Amino acid sequence: MSELREECGVVGVFSPRETYEIGRTVYYGLYSLQHRGQESCGIVVNDDGVFASHKDLGLVNDVFNNSTLDELGVGSLAVGHVRYGTTGKNERANAQPIVVNHIKGSMAVAHNGNIVNSGDLRRELELEGSIFQTTSDTEVIAYLITKERLRTDCIENAINAAMHRLKGAYSLCVMSPNKLIAVRDDRGFRPLCYGLTEDGRYVVASESCALDAVGAKFVRDIEPGEIVIFNHDGIRSIKDHCNKNPKSICIFEYIYFARPDSKIDGISVHRARVEAGRALAIDYPVDADIVIGVPDSGLDAAVGYARESGIPYGMGFVKNKYIGRTFIAPGQAQREKLVNIKLNVIEETVRGKRVVMIDDSIVRGTTSRNIVEKLRHAGAKEVHLMLTAPPFVDECYYGTDVSDKSQLIAANHTVDEICTLIGCDSIGFLKMERLHEMIGTAPNVGYCDACFGGEYPAGRATTGKFKFETKLSESKKKEN
Template sequence: MMEKLREECGIFGVVSRAGEAAGITYNALLALQHRGQEGAGIALLKDSSILCHKDVGLVSEVFSPSVLSELPDASEAIGHVRYSTTGNNTKANVQPIVKEYLEGRIAVAHNGNIVNAAEIRERLLSVGCDFTATNDSEAISLLIAYEALHRGSIEAGVAEASKQLKGAFSLLVLSSKNKIIAVRDSFGFRPLCLGRSQHGMAVASESCALDSAGFEFIRDVEPGEMIVIQGDGTYTSQKVLPCENEGLCIFEYVYFARTDSVIDRLSVYQARFNMGIQLAKEYPVDADVVCGVPDSGLESAEGYAYASHLPNVSGFVKNRYIGRSFIFPSQAQRDAAVRLKLNPLRANIEGKRVVLVDDSIVRGTTSAKIIKSLKNAGAKEVHMRISSPPFRHTCHFGTDIDSEENLIANRMSVEEIAKHIGADSLGFISTKGLKEACRESARRFCTGCFTGDYPIAVGCHRKEQFEE
């Protein structure tokens, strides 16, 4: 079980009258790399044919300079960075997923998790569809192709398929009919936004990808909305699902999204700063300095320091050449990575009572190591503050939270967790306080991983069910 939660996935699509769709998509995927490091892929439309290059690994590894130079000049493309929530990490499971049907070809990129994917797969197998991968995204792709064939157009196929999907999905569909279709589920679980440049249109999981690719953010795609971008760069919009507007994953603001993104009209930076303010209100403490755990605790630490009238200092020097700890396959390697990544900055914390701010505690292993390193560097006290409530429930909509019996908050009280990690005190933001910090968002939130109250009834569904 990992200490930090793994992100979902990142998607990007572009229609550019100036061409260079592959390079634009590559730049955007680099900006979305934080959302998935297991695999990357780009599908291009060239002369009514869809060409796709994908593999396991980081974006820069999958798309070396020689690979990029060999990709054809194209005006339309979609791309994907992957962390697997269903399906093994194999090349076959990397997206986009390309499928052929009698009327053409499609490539599909998906962010989210489909609760009824196993049922859809069984139904499609019964009508002769052939599966080659083990992820829910392939089921989505084949369902779209099946419905497009029977309903006469790719737009109608996407609309009808969307009505049959239960769960979280932000989708991009590249069609050999010279168009890109984007659709967001009716609850808005996963973010999706629209951008424009002088040469065309783009759709992305986060606005930071639009910025990196040279597109101006226009607006968020609404829950239940389908956007169709034509080959000439014009687009149309229609509601294909009722807008439930109550499912945006609040952990996007806590950790998943990049700090410079704006999601559903709320700046991620502002949300995290507000979390720190709320933490200071809920859990004040006599201390000398505040510091955040890089990188996900830095903005909340700023907010805590601001509200507490305490200095906000750098508590660590981060080795930027060590990847995120969960990339390493063995626990021993992950433990070593924690020691290599963060070195306490003794000049700022020696002899001080420190408020240490981080985004979450899953197992407590990393927190314990960080607190121990601060005390070894001379910190008199370490008071830990967490900008999310305790995780008590799994997620069925695209976040890899372990089974409930493995979550530390279900095995220990807050006081016991504090003792376990070596903190002098510990405070988790309340669910009410977290919602207050994000109150300027245009959406209501899914907080099921904290409360067990999900927007969609999930029954006995398990994350492993589809792959099994």
């Protein structure tokens, strides 16, 4: 079970006619992206330039009901967001979409990713008079676009200009009084795509599974660096930032974050995970009786391992589907408690057997140790842990909340030491050279593997990702 956190999921809808259903369309899209963020959520509906918004802490079905959706009213444009913040505190003020009202009209922004130079940009904007209401880097993006909007004739040109200043990962849904705009950073760290419903509504979403949920047919992925504008005049694309840098999609989208029924940049997430499992079986052959996967991201890889090894696949765990992903808990003790009520071992599957258990990754190792202990308690003779990710040895600055190196078990221990600490009989990490096989590319082409010891395509955070809020707190103390 992973202890990782990923920032967000975004949804945007443009309808050729006003409808009360537009808020519900976004709702269903967000519901299908709940796995991407379980801290807070929000929807903004646009009725001829008048924005109605509702957002709060909690899951989609807790924050919204028939009454709150009705209150959003009628509209032809809407954007929505599910959040697990990698910058900014867990506060209602940091829930998205962020709405900015300025002299040229309102704007709503929903963001997935992480801006590595947000601290520098925020300082610059504050010195120019901007007053921030949140600690999220999304507000930095919104203010930067607003600043450029005052100098340009249309919002897409403002976004185009702002992109020259932004460094890092950002997939955006931006809504103006009469346009829906989809934006992806020039390296394509985070996914973004759009589709079309039978009644002519365009839907933008972080993953293709959200298009399926609202009855939209997938059209295509937004290209890295592309700005796509949807309005009553049709669809336009600005590609001034395309092909400036090599594509660097986060490889962990395929390993863990995305739903297996999604396709990202034309690649099936399910197939990628099956390939990872197959590679593990080749590189780490084990004499065992059963292969099991840790729900959900380990299941597809377990199928791949079983197929390649010839060892039978079995259902080893029952998952309580009413509990969110374990990484959303605010502290380690709480995460461990959630594992106990979220996963239960099927004793009949593992008792007296040599078990190969497939999971996605290890961060601190405490959750993995908990699961191994549960298998031992259920009677497993041996437990061989296989991970579909290489060891985490460094931080991530692009929207995956990988802790600083002092908290990473693989950065401070050898593989043998990790095996002993977790209590398994053997352990195997996916080899770095196997990553490209997952997604069918040439070696080291098209993905970011910085947290596994690779290069940082867009550099590291200029202010220190984990120190930014501390600096803000210290500044406030001095003012007081």
